[in-house]
Amino acid sequence: MRMRVLLLGGENRLGQALLAQAAAEFIQLESVERPEQGWQPDMADDLLTGAKPDLVLNLAFYREQFQLGLEDAAVLQAQQQFDERLIRGCASKGVTLMMLSSARVFDGSKTTSHTEKDEPRPTGALGRLQAQLEDSLRTQCPKHIILRFSWLLDAAPEGPFGQLIAGLKGPSPLTLPEEWRGNPTPVADAARVMLSLLKQLDCAASVYGTYHYGSSEVTTWISFAQNVMQELIGRGVLSGDVVFQPVAYGSLPELRGRPQNAALLGRKLMLVFGIKPRTWRSQLPALLDELES
Incomplete structure (x- = not known):
C-alpha cells in the first residue's frame, strides 16, 4: 500500500480484526493503541506530526460507541474533544x-x-454526538469517509453479542425487545469492508462521503437470538430451546437512545466501491468460535 495509514485503536477487537486481514494480504498499517490515560486531545496533534500519515482510520472509541453504548457525559466529552481536534488536524494537513x-x-x-x-x-446523547462529529468532519475536512454501521458484534463478554450468549445460557425465560430491527454485522465483516475501502483509496479514487454497511439480511433481535440459540444447541452448548419473553421495545432502559429500526441499506457502498454484503448467517459460526476460544 502506497498510502501511510495510521490506525487509532489497534488494541480493540475491530482494530485487531482489521490488522489480521491486512497482514494476510501483506498490507502494513501503522497501529496506535489506547494509552493508559485514555485518548487526550493533544495526542491528536502529536500523532499527526509524528506519523505524518496520508490517512487516519479512527477506531479510538469503538468499544465505548459500539459495544458499551456509553452515554456517560465524561466519556462523551472526552470523545468529542479528541475527535474534534483530530478533525481539525487532518483538515489543516x-x-x-x-x-x-x-x-x-x-x-x-x-x-x-x-x-x-x-x-x-x-x-440519544451518543447519537447526537455522532451526528455532530459527522457534521464537523463534512464541513472541515473535504477528504473524509464516514462509515455507518448498524449492530457491530464481537466476542467481548460486555458487548451485545456476549450478553446475548450469557442470557441464553442463563435461566429461562429470556427477556428480549419486540421488533428491534437491524443488521447483525460481525467485526470480521466490518474489517473486510474497511480494508476494501482503504485499498481503493490507495488507488487515488475520489470517493469521499458517507456510506452505510450492514451484513445481510435485516432481522429482529429476537429472530437473531433464535438463530444463535439453534447454533448453540447444535454445538451441545445448550441442551434445549430457551423460552423468549418478548417485551415492548420502549420498556427496556438499556435500549434508550438506540433507534428501534437500526437497519441500514448499503447499496451506495456497493455501487461506488463494488463491496457486496455478506450474510450474517454464514458468519455466525466463526463469531461463536471466537467467543469460545
Missing part, C-alpha cells in the same frame, strides 16, 4: 480521515432501511 458512525444518528421511526439520504434525527 490535508490528511484523509475515515471515521465510524452508526444508525444511532436516526430516530428509528422509519419503517424501511435507512439510506445515506435520510436526515439524521438522533434521540
Whole structure:
C-alpha cells in the first residue's frame, strides 16, 4: 500500500480484526493503541506530526460507541474533544480521515432501511454526538469517509453479542425487545469492508462521503437470538430451546437512545466501491468460535 495509514485503536477487537486481514494480504498499517490515560486531545496533534500519515482510520472509541453504548457525559466529552481536534488536524494537513458512525444518528421511526439520504434525527446523547462529529468532519475536512454501521458484534463478554450468549445460557425465560430491527454485522465483516475501502483509496479514487454497511439480511433481535440459540444447541452448548419473553421495545432502559429500526441499506457502498454484503448467517459460526476460544 502506497498510502501511510495510521490506525487509532489497534488494541480493540475491530482494530485487531482489521490488522489480521491486512497482514494476510501483506498490507502494513501503522497501529496506535489506547494509552493508559485514555485518548487526550493533544495526542491528536502529536500523532499527526509524528506519523505524518496520508490517512487516519479512527477506531479510538469503538468499544465505548459500539459495544458499551456509553452515554456517560465524561466519556462523551472526552470523545468529542479528541475527535474534534483530530478533525481539525487532518483538515489543516490535508490528511484523509475515515471515521465510524452508526444508525444511532436516526430516530428509528422509519419503517424501511435507512439510506445515506435520510436526515439524521438522533434521540440519544451518543447519537447526537455522532451526528455532530459527522457534521464537523463534512464541513472541515473535504477528504473524509464516514462509515455507518448498524449492530457491530464481537466476542467481548460486555458487548451485545456476549450478553446475548450469557442470557441464553442463563435461566429461562429470556427477556428480549419486540421488533428491534437491524443488521447483525460481525467485526470480521466490518474489517473486510474497511480494508476494501482503504485499498481503493490507495488507488487515488475520489470517493469521499458517507456510506452505510450492514451484513445481510435485516432481522429482529429476537429472530437473531433464535438463530444463535439453534447454533448453540447444535454445538451441545445448550441442551434445549430457551423460552423468549418478548417485551415492548420502549420498556427496556438499556435500549434508550438506540433507534428501534437500526437497519441500514448499503447499496451506495456497493455501487461506488463494488463491496457486496455478506450474510450474517454464514458468519455466525466463526463469531461463536471466537467467543469460545
